[in-house]
Amino acid sequence: MxxxxxxxxxxxxxxxxxxxxxxxxxxxxxxxxxxxxxxxxxxxxxxxxxxxxxxxxxxxxxxxxxxxxxxxxxxxxxxxxxxxxxxxxxxxxxxxxxxxxxxxxxxxxxxxxxxxxxxxxxxxxxxxxxxxxGVDLERFQPKPQARAREAVGWDDVGDAYQVLFPYPPEREVKNLPRAKRIVSVVDNLLERPVELRVVHGVDHDAVADYMNAADALLLTSDSEGSPNSVKEALACNLPVVALDVGDVRERLAGVSPSHVATTDEELIDGLINVLQREERSNGREAARDVSxxxxxxxxxxxxxxxxxxxxxxxxxxxxxxxxxxxxxx
The missing domain is CATH 3.40.50.2000 (Glycogen Phosphorylase B;)
Known part of the structure; x- marks a missing residue:
């Protein structure tokens, strides 16, 4: 064909x-x-x-x-x-x-x-x-966080939580200003520092390392269809905190720790909960539905x-x- x-x-x-x-x-x-x-x-x-x-x-x-x-x-x-x-x-x-x-x-x-x-x-x-x-489950799979942080140059972050925002800042629909507000509030509320990592323009093969190096993925988009970053995070067992856009709620059903929000307050509470639990998610099993x-x-x-x-x-x-x-x- x-x-x-x-x-x-x-x-x-x-x-x-x-x-x-x-x-x-x-x-x-x-x-x-x-x-x-x-x-x-x-x-x-x-x-x-x-x-x-x-x-x-x-x-x-x-x-x-x-x-x-x-x-x-x-x-x-x-x-x-x-x-x-x-x-x-x-x-x-x-x-x-x-x-x-x-x-x-x-x-x-x-x-x-x-x-x-x-x-x-x-x-x-x-x-x-x-x-x-679909998400490539061979390319995106869990990896030890320490090894991933070394691969992406985050091995000197100390005890700071790393929150991943894998989108270009200029894409207004992704709403980076909102992500910055959320992380700033969470940083002020937690004893450990919280850093927002805006990652874009890297080779797609390297994205899995960033997923494994981070403590959470934050999605604050105004609208989405079926965000690939969420599915890739699931495949790497990276907890996701996201607005209820596109098929996010369906993708995150049964995934823990993760959180679907509709307001800034819910995003803040969800991110605090996910970070304080300090656990990887069970997302990889859910990712098989969209392999x-x-x-x-x-x-x-x-x-x-x-x-x-x-x-x-x-x-x-x-x-x-x-x-x-x-x-x-």
Whole structure:
């Protein structure tokens, strides 16, 4: 099976990791990324999306079994070609944020839609598959904390608790200011010092060491789909303190010590409890439900079903493509 991948972010670890797992099952991929550069200070504009459409149409004519469009803004360009079946994966912000109208308009025209949580399915308001991104249980597994701290350079922290925030500060949806407030309050309430470790831009292979070096993961996001950091923390038995966003409550069901909160006060109480217990969690067993092997099985089932459908001429999607441009005005 040969699949054309469309993405706004070709280096997304959870996407490339899942593609590698599918390649081991015999799927081959070619990737087209949206034109233009994106950074903390630069966003793609409508021209970048529109000038990618002809490239997608040309590439789609090369005999692919299906097109897998990742993120709502890639859906219109996937649908601009009218023969190859389309699978659309929505990532979270494209359902909970300003991109939602494009996702909602495009979803019914796709052959299959995948979301990461039941909350996303409810928000989308359409029939779709719930398949969270999988976690590699070989890469993410428990390791002695002292050895992990040496690996990441935290071997001189003394008795200070280490709270991990594994997101870029510039990603506003992750809400670093809130995490700083929570940790500052907890630091003032506990006898032992508490340090917030903002970790980003490291190789994905190193993330497991940070998970094992930390005492807790803190998630203060305004919205999420199915946060990979939570699943990776579970696989490493790292306690998690998180807001009730995305599928966090489902993922942390039965996991102890960990805490799901809805307010700052609950975040503070939960973090204090988790740190004072000084225990690793039982999260690895829960992580097996979202292992990459399991999600690969589910995605392969979708691929085989969609690729086996009779090819058909699609409705014109000029309006959907225009919606991408309108969103940026």
């Amino acid at each position: 040969h699949v054309l991948t469309l993405t706004t972010y070709a280096d997304a670890p959870f996407m490339t990791q899942q593609m590698a797992a599918l390649e081991e099952r015999g799927v081959s991929f070619s990737t087209v990324s949206v034109a233009g550069e994106v950074s903390a200070d630069t966003a793609r504009g409508p021209t970048d999306y529109l000038r990618t459409v002809p490239k997608v149409i040309r590439e789609a004519g090369n005999g692919y079994d299906l097109i897998h469009a990742h993120y709502g803004l890639t859906a219109p360009m996937a649908l601009a070609q009218r023969q190859t079946p389309v699978v659309l994966s929505l990532w979270g912000s494209d359902v909970h944020g300003p991109v939602k109208p494009i996702s909602v308009a495009s979803a019914p025209l796709c052959d299959e839609v995948i979301v990461m949580s039941e909350g996303m399915r409810s928000e989308l308001g359409q029939d779709c598959r719930v398949i969270p991104d 990459i092997d399991r999600t690969t099985d589910q995605l392969l089932e979708v691929y085989e079903q969609v690729a086996g459908t009779e090819k058909r001429t699609r409705p014109r999607v000029t309006a959907a493509v225009d919606a991408v441009a309108r969103r940026h005005h």
